[in-house]
Every structure is written in C-alpha cells, then in structure tokens.
Amino acid sequence: xxxxxxxPELVAxxxxxFLREEVASAGLGRTVLGLSGGIDSAVVAALCARAFxxxxxxxxxxxxxxxxxxxxxDARAVGEQLxxxxxxxxxxxxxxxxxxxxxxxxxRRRGNVLARCRMTVLYDLSVEWRGLVVGTSNKSEILLxxxxxxxDGAHALNPLGDLYKHQVYExxxxxxxxxxxxxxxxxxDLFEGQxxxxxLGFRYADADRLLQRMVDRRYSEDELVAAGFERDFVRxxxxxxxxxxxxxxxxxxxxxxxRSIGHDFRYLRDxxx
Amino acid sequence: MDCRLVVAQTNPxxxxxxxxxxxxxxxxxAVVGSADLILFPELSLTGYFLRDQVEEVALRLDDARLRPLxxxxxxxxxxxxxxxxxxxxxxxxxxxxxxxxxxxxxxxKVHLVTYGLFEEGRDFAxxxxxxxxxxRHGRFGPLICEDLWHAPSAYTHFLNDADALLVASASPARGxxxxxxxxxxxxxxxxxxxxxxxxxxxxxxxxxxxxxxDGIGFGGGSRILDPYANPRATVEGLESGLAQARVDSxxxxxxxxxxxxxxxxxxxxxxxxxxxxxxLLAALRAEHALQHE
Numbered sequence: 224x225x226x227x228x229x230x231p232e233l234v235a236x237x238x239x240x241f242l243r244e245e246v247a248s249a250g251l252g253r254t255v256l257g258l259s260g261g262i263d264s265a266v267v268a269a270l271c272a273r274a275f276x277x278x279x280x281x282x283x284x285x286x287x288x289x290x291x292x293x294x295x296x297d298a299r300a301v302g303e304q305l306x307x308x309x310x311x312x313x314x315x316x317x318x319x320x321x322x323x324x325x326x327x328x329x330x331r332r333r334g335n336v337l338a339r340c341r342m343t344v345l346y347d348l349s350v351e352w353r354g355l356v357v358g359t360s361n362k363s364e365i366l367l368x369x370x371x372x373x374x375d376g377a378h379a380l381n382p383l384g385d386l387y388k389h390q391v392y393e394x395x396x397x398x399x400x401x402x403x404x405x406x407x408x409x410x411x412d413l414f415e416g417q418x419x420x421x422x423l424g425f426r427y428a429d430a431d432r433l434l435q436r437m438v439d440r441r442y443s444e445d446e447l448v449a450a451g452f453e454r455d456f457v458r459x460x461x462x463x464x465x466x467x468x469x470x471x472x473x474x475x476x477x478x479x480x481x482r483s484i485g486h487d488f489r490y491l492r493d494x495x496x
Numbered sequence: 497m498d499c500r501l502v503v504a505q506t507n508p509x510x511x512x513x514x515x516x517x518x519x520x521x522x523x524x525x526a527v528v529g530s531a532d533l534i535l536f537p538e539l540s541l542t543g544y545f546l547r548d549q550v551e552e553v554a555l556r557l558d559d560a561r562l563r564p565l566x567x568x569x570x571x572x573x574x575x576x577x578x579x580x581x582x583x584x585x586x587x588x589x590x591x592x593x594x595x596x597x598x599x600x601x602x603x604x605k606v607h608l609v610t611y612g613l614f615e616e617g618r619d620f621a622x623x624x625x626x627x628x629x630x631x632r633h634g635r636f637g638p639l640i641c642e643d644l645w646h647a648p649s650a651y652t653h654f655l656n657d658a659d660a661l662l663v664a665s666a667s668p669a670r671g672x673x674x675x676x677x678x679x680x681x682x683x684x685x686x687x688x689x690x691x692x693x694x695x696x697x698x699x700x701x702x703x704x705x706x707x708x709x710d711g712i713g714f715g716g717g718s719r720i721l722d723p724y725a726n727p728r729a730t731v732e733g734l735e736s737g738l739a740q741a742r743v744d745s746x747x748x749x750x751x752x753x754x755x756x757x758x759x760x761x762x763x764x765x766x767x768x769x770x771x772x773x774x775x776l777l778a779a780l781r782a783e784h785a786l787q788h789e
Contacts, residue, residue, distance in 0.1 A: 228674040
C-alpha cells in the first residue's frame with residue numbers, strides 16, 4: 224500500500240473516455256503510437272485498443288541499429304497480445320545520415336536525435352494512417368524533464384501525463400500486460416545498457432513519493448524534510464523541476480500587438496463553433 | 497409543491513450553441529408530459545472552458561435562438577445554463593428558469609471560481625444576489641456550482657423558505673487514489689449536497705455534466721436528494737442521462753415537523769456578527785447608534 228495507489232479500473236475508464244472524446248474532437252477515430260517495448264507505451268497501446276478497437280491503433284516499432292534487441296521482442300509481444308497492426312521502421316539510415324555525416328558521438332545529442340527521428344516517423348505515419356499521435360510520457364518523466372523536447376515529448380494527446388511511474392505500473396497490471404514488460408528496468412534505450420534510474424541517479428519509487436508531496440500536495444521544503452526526505456534529495460528534485468519547465472510549455476511568443484497568441488488570445492484546442 | 501423533477505446530465509460541445517440547443521430540445525421533448533421541471537448543468541448551452549469564446553457565445557435573454565426553449569416551457573419548466581449578456585453588456589455565468597413561455601427568473605453565479613484550474617473571474621461578471629424562483633411547481637433556490645460551497649448562498653434560500661435547491665454544476669473530475677470508491681471530487685460533492693439537504697431540510701436537485709474539454713473531464717454524479725439526504729434518483733456513471741423523482745411538500749412538511757431548523761433559526765445573531773465583520777454594515781450600525789444616542 225502506498226499513498227500513490229490508484230483505483231486502476233476507474234483510471235482506465237476515465238482514460239478510455241478521454242481518448243475517445245479528444246480523438247473524436249479532432250475529427251478522427253484512430254491513433255498511432257511508437258511501441259518501445261517498455262511499460263508506458265504498452266499501457267497506452269492497451270488503452271487505445273480499448274478505446275478504438277485494436278484494428279484502429281497503429282503500433283510502430285522504431286529500432287535503431289544499436290537498440291537492445293529485447294526492446295523489439297517485448298514490443299512485438301505487446302502488439303501481438305493486443306492484436307494491433309504493427310509497422311517496423313528502422314531509423315538507422317535516417318539517424319546515421321545525420322549523426323555519421325556530422326560526426327556526432329555525444330551520447331545525449333545522439334539520444335535526442337534518435338528520439339526526434341522517431342517523432343518524425345510517427346507524425347508522417349499519422350497522416351497516412353489518419354490517426355492522432357498519442358504520447359506515452361508519464362508524470363514522473365515530465366516533471367523530472369526526462370524526455371527529449373520535440374522527440375518523445377511531442378504528441379497530440381497524452382493519457383499518462385498525470386500518472387506517476389508507480390501508478391503506471393498499477394495500471395499495467397490491471398490491464399494484464401506481459402510480466403516481462405512490467406518487470407524489466409525502465410530504459411529509454413537510446414544507448415547500450417542505459418536505464419532511467421542509473422541515469423537519473425535515484426529510484427522512481429523515491430522520486431514519485433517526493434514529487435507527489437511536493438507538486439500535488441504543495442509541501443514546503445521543510446515539511447518534506449520533516450516527512451522524512453533527505454534535504455539534498457528534495458533540493459535536487461526541486462532544481463530539476465524548475466530547470467525543465469521549458470519542456471512543459473509551448474514556445475514563448477514576444478507580445479507586441481493588442482492581442483497575442485498564447486497571452487490574451489486564449490481558446491481551447493477543442494474550440495468549436 | 498408537487499413537482500416531477502428531472503435532472504439532465506449532459507455533455508455539451510464547447511462553443512457549439514446549435515448542437516447544444518438541439519440536445520436540450522431532445523431531452524426536453526423526451527420528458528415533456530411526464531415531468532414538470534427539467535434542470536440542466538452549468539453552462540449547459542455553451543460548454544465550460546470558454547475563455548475568449550465567452551464573448552462569442554453570450555446571449556441576451558431576448559435572443560431569438562432561445563425561442564424553441566421558451567415555446568416548450570409552455571408545457572414544462574426548464575432551467576438551463578448559459579453565458580448571459582446583460583442589457584448593460586456584461587456577461588454572466590447564468591441559470592435561466594423558463595416557465596409558461598417566459599423567463600421566470602435568472603440566477604447569475606455569484607461565486608465565480610478563479611483559482612487552480614479555474615478562470616471564471618477573468619471571463620465573467622459576478623452576480624450579486626440569491627433570489628427564489630416562484631414557480632407554479634414550488635419555490636426554487638437556484639445555485640451554480642461554487643455558490644453552494646459558500647454557506648451564505650444556500651442559507652439565503654433557506655431563510656427565504658425554498659422548497660428545493662436547484663444546483664447546476666460543471667465539476668472537473670479529479671482524485672483517483674485509493675481507497676475510493678470513485679472520484680474524490682464526486683464523493684466531496686455528495687457530502688456537500690447531503691449536508692445541504694440536512695442543514696436546510698430541503699430537496700436538493702443537482703445537475704452536473706460529463707465529457708472532456710482539453711483533457712479536463714467532468715465528474716457527473718447528477719442526483720435528487722430528499723430532505724433526509726436520501727438519493728431519490730441518480731444518473732449513474734460518467735455518461736449522459738436523465739434521472740427523475742417526485743419532489744413534494746408532504747415530505748418537506750414531515751421532515752420539517754420532525755426537525756424544525758428554519759423555525760428555530762436565529763438570523764439576527766448572524767446579522768449582529770456580520771455587522772462586526774463587514775465594514776459597511778459596521779459603519780451603518782455605528783451611524784445608527786449615534787443617531788439614537
């Protein structure tokens with residue numbers, strides 16, 4: 224038991240309804256998503272399959288030549304279990320066309336390029352498939368800024384963006400996804416041997432508990448320390464939260480006119496007349 | 497009062513007056529003849545997160561587009577939510593009450609919500625009063641969503657002997673943690689509605705909406721409670737639907753004989769306290785005291 228525990232049945236019901244309405248509001252009835260072999264995209268795939276029927280959810284495998292082969296194996300297992308149409312697009316030629324030509328060997332830059340190549344493929348296929356690109360970033364990643372701007376962070380809708388990693392696990396179990404996908408350590412698989420927790424330097428379980436108190440419940444630093452968190456950990460997470468705000472907002476427009484997009488020209492995406 | 501009351505749980509399309517009006521007429525036509533009053537949710541004619549669309553969808557009460565609803569109100573009373581443009585040009589978050597082909601009353605939301613995810617204070621002018629609607633079917637106390645969270649709103653209707661509170665709402669669904677069951681936001685509303693029924697010994701009708709607007713879902717939970725806080729009718733789940741109950745004076749009389757809260761209320765105690773807390777009242781009181789020295 225944890226303070227983070229959700230009612231997975233209720234959450235699944237809400238998210239299926241969210242997907243149906245927001246996709247319909249864009250005038251569509253289908254979705255496309257990248258299946259990475261990880262838990263987040265597996266959960267989104269399962270939710271989309273419930274919302275639209277599996278035949279209306281295009282799952283795309285996007286391996287790079289250095290990707291862990293287990294990722295593709297796990298992604299296929301998810302796609303097959305759910306009965307989704309699958310496409311495989313090897314992004315090596317397009318990524319290397321830039322990386323090799325420009326001699327990019329910094330791991331972070333390479334990772335970002337791979338994430339943006341995948342985004343490019345998904346957005347292109349969304350036109351062919353006539354479906355919306357659905358994102359798979361969870362609340363932990365978004366708050367920590369553990370994503371690539373305009374890469375995995377780019378999508379039309381995101382059903383997981385208000386669920387901490389712990390809650391995604393609960394939802395995955397409720398949805399009956401393969402144990403292998405649920406049990407393996409989370410990884411962006413952008414370079415060999417990469418895991419989220421090794422790269423971040425802390426465990427999601429600890430970050431989730433802290434973030435929920437800090438963000439959802441508005442605890443102050445002193446209150447968090449009194450609740451048992453190390454002050455250094457609290458400060459490190461708070462610093463990440465602030466440093467990555469730029470990834471969570473739309474591009475900043477300089478206001479010049481009487482009425483400016485994003486400032487005082489304000490409509491919802493679901494704007495109808 | 498003897499009123500066959502229907503609460504409609506709907507899913508308005510944001511900014512689409514035509515589609516929403518159709519939906520209202522569809523529900524009205526479905527119950528006309530078997531109901532006396534139908535209550536729709538907050539901003540049922542327009543959708544909720546209007547932002548700059550407020551100006552574009554605001555209607556005056558004499559707008560021709562309301563005619564189909566007015567015509568139907570010859571046969572059934574209709575309370576619905578909309579963005580009301582006043583004769584002075586201000587726009588209010590309002591609940592109109594139509595009966596016998598005319599506008600019998602309008603409640604303008606007093607407590608606009610402007611915190612957290614809400615921006616009503618940016619988009620609407622605030623109402624200034626709580627007035628009873630004296631309908632052929634009873635004395636109704638209309639309130640819009642946050643109004644009920646401020647105790648003096650329902651209390652004012654209580655002082656004025658309302659038979660039933662009509663609460664129109666667009667409450668965002670939130671809180672999915674265990675133990676539940678269900679949405680925390682909806683459980684909270686049920687507590688508030690039940691407490692209102694008990695504290696004011698009144699019928700409570702709650703029409704709330706469902707659906708999504710840019711990722712914000714609405715929690716539904718529309719219901720009719722008797723003065724003992726028993727649910728007499730509920731719309732289950734997060735879908736559109738209707739719930740109907742017979743709302744009568746006999747039940748009110750029994751509930752109020754058993755526990756005569758209104759009879760025993762002492763509003764002058766509150767008046768004295770208010771005079772200390774509200775500067776203008778305090779000033780008037782001081783002036784009054786001087787004059788009578």
